[in-house]
Amino acid sequence: MKEIKKFDQKVWLASPTMHGDEIKFVQEAYDTNWMSTVGANINEVEKLACEKTGSKYAVALASGTSALHLAVRLAGVKPGDKVFCSDMTFAATVNPVMYEGAIPVFIDTEYDTWNMDPKALEKAFEIYPEVKVVVLVHLYGVPGKIDEIKKICDKHNAIIVEDAAESLGATYKGKQTGTFGNYNCISFNGNKIITGSSGGMLLTDSLEAANKTRKWSTQSRENAPWYQHEEVGFNYRMSNVIAGVVRGQFPHLDEHIAQKKAIYERYKEGLKGLPVEMNPFDSKNSEPNYWLSCMIIKPEAMAKQVRGEQDYLYEKEKGKSSPQEILDAIAAINAEGRPIWKPMHMQPIYRMNPFITKNGNGRAQTNAYIAGDSCDVGMDIFNRGLCLPSDNKMTPEQQDVIIEVIRSCFE
Numbered sequence: 001m002k003e004i005k006k007f008d009q010k011v012w013l014a015s016p017t018m019h020g021d022e023i024k025f026v027q028e029a030y031d032t033n034w035m036s037t038v039g040a041n042i043n044e045v046e047k048l049a050c051e052k053t054g055s056k057y058a059v060a061l062a063s064g065t066s067a068l069h070l071a072v073r074l075a076g077v078k079p080g081d082k083v084f085c086s087d088m089t090f091a092a093t094v095n096p097v098m099y100e101g102a103i104p105v106f107i108d109t110e111y112d113t114w115n116m117d118p119k120a121l122e123k124a125f126e127i128y129p130e131v132k133v134v135v136l137v138h139l140y141g142v143p144g145k146i147d148e149i150k151k152i153c154d155k156h157n158a159i160i161v162e163d164a165a166e167s168l169g170a171t172y173k174g175k176q177t178g179t180f181g182n183y184n185c186i187s188f189n190g191n192k193i194i195t196g197s198s199g200g201m202l203l204t205d206s207l208e209a210a211n212k213t214r215k216w217s218t219q220s221r222e223n224a225p226w227y228q229h230e231e232v233g234f235n236y237r238m239s240n241v242i243a244g245v246v247r248g249q250f251p252h253l254d255e256h257i258a259q260k261k262a263i264y265e266r267y268k269e270g271l272k273g274l275p276v277e278m279n280p281f282d283s284k285n286s287e288p289n290y291w292l293s294c295m296i297i298k299p300e301a302m303a304k305q306v307r308g309e310q311d312y313l314y315e316k317e318k319g320k321s322s323p324q325e326i327l328d329a330i331a332a333i334n335a336e337g338r339p340i341w342k343p344m345h346m347q348p349i350y351r352m353n354p355f356i357t358k359n360g361n362g363r364a365q366t367n368a369y370i371a372g373d374s375c376d377v378g379m380d381i382f383n384r385g386l387c388l389p390s391d392n393k394m395t396p397e398q399q400d401v402i403i404e405v406i407r408s409c410f411e
């Protein structure tokens, strides 16, 4: 492989991009002394979120995870209940199900959008017809097969909790993600498409659910002159300081999406001719927010790669490569890529949890992994895919260098 010069400044996977107004709203919170979980910034960001998404109500919370936690409670999940969950995702999607003592049942992924496979979901309802809640993610900002999944959930009277943490601004048939479920979540974590440094929101069209979320997130105080409690509460409200940052970011959401889209298109063009594909989406029905650009190596071009629980090995093969080889090559020039989210059914903590594929099978019965073998789609995408540096401050010149490094891995 030829030597390529390291970047002086690290090119990140996805880092915060500030614009100036954020600090003005933070300063305003300070100057007016609303250094609290009450204040104008909070009211304003809730309004902005409703305007952008078309959701009737938005409740600003401390994080996307706390929003998911309250969503799971709103959905009525009880200890011991089984809950169907997207399998290939960040652990935060599933943690709130565990907080409630429920049992995540993992639904395999499809190849068209890298999200929950409706066929596997249908199988799961055959096996567990009693399940009443489905937690659905739109991975990397790409909307999943929403119509198919909604139809199945309606048929089984199941509630949808939509995890739109990565997909704020993405649309499906012209409608924003975060508005398809009964209770929906977005995140303003530092690496998301817009950020408050942290923060999240619960979106819903139900006034009752929004009111409950406000009450639960502020320690479940009853309407009484003293601290009166009838339900367990949480300290989950967003800070007015954080809300100031989010408030300054919201007007730049579409600009960030346009930058991310340009990055995706540039990779797509630059990687042409290699035995790879970009992460796919349904171009007829959906417009992603392009939060992260990802690629997947075609099965026939996969060099040998072995991943243990903590480490990995790969071989250099002519004309072939592997995600770990490419990630190492990217890291060597001071840029940040990342493996695909390791599917939940492959995680040690969930090794005993059910996992349903489109054939109704659970985990593969042997350790033999064949690239492109679709019996466990999540495992296959994890093995062959990776997330590319997708920072919206990356210059086209820097991106060209990254593309060159990827190309050199296949020499």
Ligand SMILES: *Cc1c(COP(=O)(O)O)cnc(C)c1O
Residues within 6 Å of the ligand: 062, 063, 064, 065, 066, 089, 090, 092, 093, 137, 163, 165, 166, 186, 187, 188, 189, 198, 199, 200
């Ligand atoms: C970031 C993320 C979350 C959690 O959001 P936080 O604000 O970090 O708590 C949940 N689900 C997915 C898919 C995410 O990417």
